[in-house]
Amino acid sequence: MPVLRRSFFARSVHAVAPELIGARLLVDGAGGVIVEVEAYHHTDPAAHSYRGMTERNAVMFGPPGHAYVYRSYGIHWCLNFVCEAAGSASAVLIRAIEPTEGLAAMRQRRGCNENRLLCAGPGRLAQALGVTLAHNGLALDRAPFEIHARAKEMPIQLVVGPRIGISKAVDLPWRYGLAGSAFLSRRFPVAR
Numbered sequence: 001m002p003v004l005r006r007s008f009f010a011r012s013v014h015a016v017a018p019e020l021i022g023a024r025l026l027v028d029g030a031g032g033v034i035v036e037v038e039a040y041h042h043t044d045p046a047a048h049s050y051r052g053m054t055e056r057n058a059v060m061f062g063p064p065g066h067a068y069v070y071r072s073y074g075i076h077w078c079l080n081f082v083c084e085a086a087g088s089a090s091a092v093l094i095r096a097i098e099p100t101e102g103l104a105a106m107r108q109r110r111g112c113n114e115n116r117l118l119c120a121g122p123g124r125l126a127q128a129l130g131v132t133l134a135h136n137g138l139a140l141d142r143a144p145f146e147i148h149a150r151a152k153e154m155p156i157q158l159v160v161g162p163r164i165g166i167s168k169a170v171d172l173p174w175r176y177g178l179a180g181s182a183f184l185s186r187r188f189p190v191a192r
Helices: 013-020 103-110 122-129
Strands: 024-027 030-040 067-072 076-083 090-101 145-148 158-161 175-178
Touching: 013 030, 013 076, 013 090, 013 175, 024 090, 030 103, 030 122, 067 122, 076 122, 090 103, 090 122, 090 175, 103 122
Parallel strands: none
Antiparallel strands: 024 030, 024 145, 030 090, 030 175, 067 076, 076 090, 158 175
């Protein structure tokens, strides 16, 4: 599988987000298959960039293909991939992966032996991968990151639904997941 270059992220966040499902994310050799993401567009009131640039979100306004890392609720680090053109301030939040590599390191960091719970949720994922503020602004196509495209022959079925844990624009279907994955942070609503 080819490594994703920064140019992959220089597109609409709505094109990038679903294509990340099935891609393989490694940070210093630990990681696995991305199974859940959320898109945040600069016109979206739930996006950190909606009200303009701050010291915290400045990376979102920079070039695409870089990591945007922030602390959620003062507790957990969260990993995002900056998308679109410089200045657009859009990003994809990585919500969950199926852990496949570096399991011992991830278990130690999380203090958890249950694979399903290692990376199910953005805070757990960042802790398991060892992601901290030190990763903020780093290029995604250089160490410690390694992101491989989903294999073209890998058939996947996407599920789409509303994002989780936000209070604005809650109805937007900008959460993408791998259908049937046991590693999602939360099940998707059943379509009626």
